[in-house]
Amino acid sequence: MPDVTYLGLTESALSQLGGLWTAREITQQPAMLRETQALLMARRSEIETFLQPLLALPTLRVILTGAGTSAFIGQCLAPVLAARLGRRVEAIPTTDLVCAPQLYFEADTPTVLVSFGRSGNSPESLAAVELADRLVKDVRHLVVTCNADGALAGYAQRSRGLTLQLPEATHDRSFAMTSSFSCMTYAALAVFSGVTVLDGRVDAIARATERMIGDYAGVMQAAAAEGYERVVYLGSHIFQGLAREAGLKLLELTNGALVTMFDSPLGFRHGPKTIVNGRTLVVVFFSNNAYTRSYDLDLLGELRRDDDAARVIAITAQDGVGLARSDELSVQGLETADDAELLFPYIVAPQIFAFFQSLRLGLAPDKPNTSGTVNRVVQGVRIHELS
Template identity: 80%
Template sequence: MTDTLQLGLDEAELERLGGLWTAREIAQQPAMLRETQALLMQRRAEIEAFLQPILDQAGVRIILTGAGTSAFAGECLAPALARRLGRRVEAIATTDLVCAPHLYFEADTPTLLVSFGRSGNSPESVAAIELADRLVSTLNHLVITCNADGALARYGQGPRGMNIQLPEATHDRSFAMTSSFSCMTYAALAVFSGVAALDQRIDGIARATQAVIAQYTPVMQAVAGEGYQRVVYLGSHIFKGLARESGLKLLELTNGALVTMFDSPLGFRHGPKTIVNDQTLIVVFFSNDAYTRSYDVDLLDELRRDNDAARVIAVTAQDGVGLAETDQIKVPGLADADDVELLFAYIAAPQILAFFESLRLGLKPDKPNAAGTVNRVVQGVRIHELT
């Protein structure tokens, strides 16, 4: 065993603590984002040849789907991609598609089903593809997966499909998805924004993500040591999806020991704000868009006036949030970036916080649920025949 450090801890110690894979997979994200972009550039012509005829169809519909974290990747992207493409783009979880397919699938609407999957073996992911094939007359599949041997990858190799196979290292071995989430999200962003266009942006995105990991790992470790009992993540538009993923990481890695919530800054006032007490940490993801950011600032000002939360932290790429430096996670180099490019640096700090909260509680981050009631690949799902 080497003395390599991951998130500031020696790998031998991490292995003893049961957190080696989680730490590695969080720390490797900048490198994996770069590797993902390089792979996409190699397949650029193939991707464009597959995608352009689909996007040229009148009234085409794009569904971003997956289960759990894979579904939240779609939630982080759908509004931004809809605007960029001028097409109908929706994030609908496989867990919704499977239980009520007639509510979601449209028989006569040309559809591109974009399926995200770390393992590609979740029962709902496979069932969603099979139901789509059955119910939609004009259908194509784009599969973005981390596992070349998964069921989803095989579907993506069909005559009306394409499989985007991510680097093997993104097939996270930890219970919680970290680099798999960031790289699947990035791959979809690049595919639909133009792989060559993102080649001009990947360096800044990866550098910013690396900077957050390097600078704020000790900060997040200290925050975990403060012992909050409730953690709320808030974000507008695409950052609401990121807030949802952030809350799930904390819930997963603490085995449900901490109460977590996500919402938008505007939505938080409509009842959910009652969760706030003197044991609550609130984290707000700030938009770069000046109009949207004004609502983020308004809520932050309100929380300070209320003085009910134990602590409020802003994750921001721009100055001027009005908090002490110690209560800001500042993302460098992306002050002028589109919000969607902030997703990757923004998610790093919540992942690190969840990791250290897991250790604080005496759990093993690689497998926090020792009882096996939840699993890395979901078990116990029975898919019912649609009649």
């Protein structure tokens, strides 16, 4: 029986390279998105019973929280959910909530704390929900996790909360979060948009993500071989959160060997653009919104005129960017989709690029930090008593 392949490499080769879990978890994302939607549909009544009375409160505050990649989920979703719900939706990392709870929690504001956690065992995750219970008079917990045995899942079950346990395969075993990120993001988007709303869209999103992996894994492998020393990810509004996640994946999987930066196309001009030189790759996530896209195009035109970057790549669902064909990563089938639906196919190219950069540097993508000072679940955090 022939070896199964992931990202063009066989299972046996990936095992020897220490990258089997990372490659498998990147590749499984289309299937996991479909499984996540099926899970949400099965629990639709329970989800609606929990959320509908809360969303009816005109003063409701929704806080999207997590640490690291889990925090970036909130940054990707907060603007679009605020617009859809007509409620106050904020992305505040647990790492902020825990170190300065007096600045973030509001005692008299009814609050839903949405906690994201791959393992649900990060010290800050549990501390954040405990502080919320202590400092907010009316708080409810929605936990989105990939680990049924995590402390966070157990806490929500014991409190006035709801735990959304995602498919077991999304509990990524690799160091870097990939399918856990995309599926927790999808789950929150679906739950707050209406579970049935995305039921008719999940196949298009999954197909587009699948095609991105199939069409551009080789392109990303070749880009990794070009030896860039600096990589910049740029995106407007919700894509700025995605740019931050893309940069973190590269930093994690290369064990900090490459300089990474994220920003918005408009913000990039205000000083950060000084990072660009002849060894810099710039990647721009393009919006489908015509107005926002005009700013993305302006920045792209400026980068081309500057001619300082080694390479500029556009990830786009619409034609008309104007780069060479090899520098346009085209998402198929979502040309008229809402930008939130593009989060899922857009992120896979940076994930694949980071994976091949890790291999190029002789690292094991499943465990790239050779010193053991950075871990899959954060260690060494001491939670101080709040007087």
